[in-house]
Amino acid sequence: MQSYTEENYLKVIYHLSEANHPVQTNAIAERIQTKAASVTDMIKKLSEKELVNYVKYQGVTLTEKGKLTAINIVRKHRLWEVFLVDKLNFKWDEVHEVAEELEHIQSNLLIERLDEFLDFPKVDPHGDPIPDKHGNFAELAFVKLSKLNSGDKGTITGVSEHSSSFLKHLEKLGLTLGKRIEIIEVLEFDGSVELFVEQQKTNISREVAKHILITKN
Amino acid sequence: MQSYTEENYLKVIYHLSEANHPVQTNAIAERIQTKAASVTDMIKKLSEKELVNYVKYQGVTLTEKGKLTAINIVRKHRLWEVFLVDKLNFKWDEVHEVAEELEHIQSNLLIERLDEFLDFPKVDPHGDPIPDKHGNFAELAFVKLSKLNSGDKGTITGVSEHSSSFLKHLEKLGLTLGKRIEIIEVLEFDGSVELFVEQQKTNISREVAKHILITKN
DNA sequence: TTTATTGTTTAGACAAATCTAAAAATTTTA
DNA sequence: TAAAATTTTTAGATTTGTCTAAACAATAAA
Incomplete structure (x- = not known):
């Protein structure tokens, strides 16, 4: 198989890829903290x-083989995160580094066997979908909280930022997975959002709102 | 910390050490499959x-620091083996390679947290003792089956050989951890042993007997 | 106790993954 | 569209862990 390092490159290219657009060398360098x-x-x-298609100065895309490899690493990462939270009582902001190794x-x-032990989870502790062993993702209908308007209601089903500081902030505000919310008002001025969570009024910045994923219902 | 490779060397030196005798270069080379x-x-x-005391041509011993590091790796290896067998239904002959990575x-x-989740096990699936987080082992009174005499009774509490082929052989004979046995006869000729396991008469070679550990009771 | 054998170390080389500095290509700006 | 700025690549060096071949040390045999 591939080395630890090669796997990390594939994973990073996968995460930086959007709609088959080539990923730039510098973008990878920054994510991997290298030159x-x-x-x-x-x-x-x-x-x-x-594992990748590469044209000098044009960036890289993953080949089918590379993509499957990358998705498999994502699958393993997310399953381990579920294990850490569900079985070992890790908090959702404590799992990332360990899962990077596992x-x-x-x-x-x-x-x-781990998948089975965890009862075939469909999402990880941050709401990210877990691909099955063939690399297929369940369809999940997410909307960024920052796209909602006053009166909209929904459930927090994911986050798109995994840093410990961000997750701890959400925790403090009671904005954790599964919580129902209702938008009171979106401020014209700075895009910050006033909302209800469990009968509590809360304010969050546009920046925070962008990283909270909502399923409308 | 140390690299994966350094950790493996420390672990191997630990396993080859007996009563502070220096370990030879060649012995390490053979175990690690290198030159x-x-x-x-x-x-x-x-x-x-x-991490080691080294005198040219005289072999190595572990320093206190090296020993603690090695024991910690052994602890992790054995805890993961318990996890694989108890929670993920691995067989005792399937766990070694994966635990080598974990x-x-x-x-x-x-x-x-894993230790807690597994309810602080004292031995791994092969009966090897699991050191606590301070590096202390529980005292276990093992005797090699090959040291017993006719009439002796006891319980199988460990094995000192972890190869899949050996463990599968034991399984076939019904000689698994926790089973009570009674020695019928030890043959002068080749040291092979005739014994009872669950009312069944069985014969094992001296070589096999040497790797089965018994607690007399 | 010299000789043979076995075990260990040194010297020099190699592959993987990284780096710095400089060159080359691309994109942006004027 | 030519100059400036940015991005990417090349060239050459470094570190880690490994190797082979030859030299050296320790032990066993004659």
């Missing part, structure tokens, strides 16, 4: 292994 | 980090 020159080196290697353990049996 | 020259290189590095995950919180 652009190192990224070029590694991309060449991945290209030789046919995702590289090589054993199909392990991951299938 | 003696590579072992010498790595030993020098570990010595600079004060033992290198760096997170104290993870391992303490």
